[in-house]
Amino acid sequence: MGELRVAIVGFGKIARDQHVPAIAATPGVTLAAVASRNASLPGLPHFATIEELLQDGPEIDAVALCTPPQVRRQQAVAALKAGKHVMLEKPPGAAVTELDPLIALAAEQRRTLFATWHSRYAPAVEPARAWLAERRITRVQINWKEDVRVWHPGQSWIWEPGGLGVFDPGINALSILTRILPARVFVTAAELSFPSNRAAPIAADLTLTDTSGLPIAAAFDFRQTGPQSWDIIVDTESEQLVLSRGGARMAAGGQTLVEAPDEEYPGLYRRFVELATDGSSDVDLLPLQLVADAFLLGSRHIVEPFED
Structure with a gap:
């Protein structure tokens, strides 16, 4: 696999402060686009929604979902069905039970699902x-x-x-x-x-x-x-x-x-590249189960x- 081309979906504080510099500092991954209703990054293709990104955007391999947890499940489903690897910001979802169907869908699509704990x-x-x-x-x-x-x-x-x-x-x-x-x-x-x-x-x-x-x-x-x-x-x-x-x-x-x-987010992206290269997933739900x-x-x- 060549460079992992990632689009960030949801461009708030955590995406700007952590994801953008981490991608820039990590070999094997590049930022290809942004999807957000309220923010963009100069020089990058920008789309209002993940649906517009997947339909009209540039070629990408993966999405990093930095949106609020209440909407991540639907976005992850859309990305996986489109054949993209998915990184979930923490917490991985708004409910524990919504994650098992995503794990199954990722396996069915032979794509990576990475529930991150930075x-x-x-x-x-x-x-x-x-x-x-x-x-x-x-x-x-x-x-x-x-x-x-x-x-x-x-x-x-x-x-x-x-x-x-x-x-x-x-x-x-x-x-x-x-x-x-x-x-x-x-x-x-x-x-x-x-x-x-x-x-x-x-x-x-x-x-x-x-x-x-x-x-x-x-x-x-x-x-x-x-x-x-x-x-x-x-x-x-x-x-x-x-x-x-x-x-x-x-x-x-x-x-x-x-x-x-702090090297947390570069560590996440190194792991994401490894998982996507291997075609495997990493979804530990225990912290969310404790909450x-x-x-x-x-x-x-x-x-x-x-x-x-």
């Missing part, structure tokens, strides 16, 4: 996984707190059903957790805080465990101001591991073991209204 490609995640594999873990605490006005300005979809609210960033922490821990984890309880004028939570406290009874707690909050917190603290019998900056830094025993710049279980088990509390 935080798993942070530089300290794999070293943390290896470090923990040699130790007995006794406790895990996740603190994932950020200012929604900074990271999701004016994005009303995040507050709608299927938009996930604070779980949009929180699912990043869960994607790291499920990668670095050796055993399968599950939710046992959750406390969800909903603004009185919104349909998605602004904060959440989760209790999780694994088959051995490991205590795991996660605190997610969209109301953080000042320094932002993207930390996972893992206690072991010997010493404590701290993953910070969303997985960019790893420290243990008072020493920094890993600290590197779904948090909604299923969660106690709902109404808090003050949120105004963007």
